[in-house]
Amino acid sequence: MLTHHTIKALQSLDKKKFRQKYNLFLVEGNKIIRELPNSPFKIKEIYSIQPENLSVNGCSITEISPAELKKISFLQHPKDSVAVCELKESAFLNKVHKRLILDGIQDPGNMGTIIRLADWFGIEEIVCSHDTVDFYNPKVIMSSMGSFTRVNIVYTDLVDFLSQQDSPILTTDMEGDNIYEIDFPEQFNLILGNEGNGTRPETEKLATQKISIPRFGKTQNTESLNVAMAMGIILGQIFGGQKK
Secondary structure, three states, X not given: OOOHHHHHHHHHHHOHHHHHHHOEEEEEOHHHHOOHHHOOOOEEEEEXXXXXHOOOOOOOEEEOOHHHHHHHOOOOOOOOEEEEEEOOOOOOOOOOOEEEEEEOOOOHHHHHHHHHHHHHHOOOEEEEOOOOXXXXXXXXXXXXXXXXXXXXXXXXXXXHHHXXXXXXXXXXXXXXXXXXXXXXXXXEXXXXXXXXXXXXXXXXXXXXXXXXXOOOOOOOOOOOOOHHHHHHHHHHHHHHOOOO
16 A cells, blocks of 8 residues: 555645656656666656556556556556656767757657657657756656656757757758758757747757758648657658668
8 A cells, every 4th residue: 555655645646846866767667667667767666456467577566456557657547557767877888970959849759759759760769958858757657658768868058969960960941952862961950949949949940951841732831740749750761762
């Protein structure tokens, strides 16, 4: 049985300040929890309504009631288990050839989808501005569907970071070069800007090339694409001609 103190502490992990205070975050669902032992994330506790259905090497599992699961879950309809994990130390990878740069992405759903797309296309690292949504946000963790365990995510000052890069820096812009008519470099940093305001000026001016997705509709009245959708199209074009 979970104590009131434990329930209250776990419920507080929906807020960044408490995740940082306790150095913990939640991962929900057996499918994603099974991926954790092979990731850089350390499991502290697992709570499950059916422990017999979840086997995680080296981890003890505490059985809880469905009512208790509902209290600690951030899902409207929680399924089976919740893992309490430690935040990992943030560090850049060495020799990364292709990076995504997130400049002020705010929507957790977009962030989770971007992480999934990065994982799908083999992008090893995402570098985020300090005001980009925290990837430990429960909605980001859920929408990334486990991909957060395979993509390194770092938060830093983008101007300082990009100023030190030797690889080409690409950014999206409505007036940029048509992505279907250019040859993408082997190494690059691809900037994706805020959902409403785009890339901030001080970041954009560091770009070595602006790229755009052309509109093919007859009216061409569509104002813009969802940032995660745009990233998927761009990565599909970049990797489309490459052999596995």
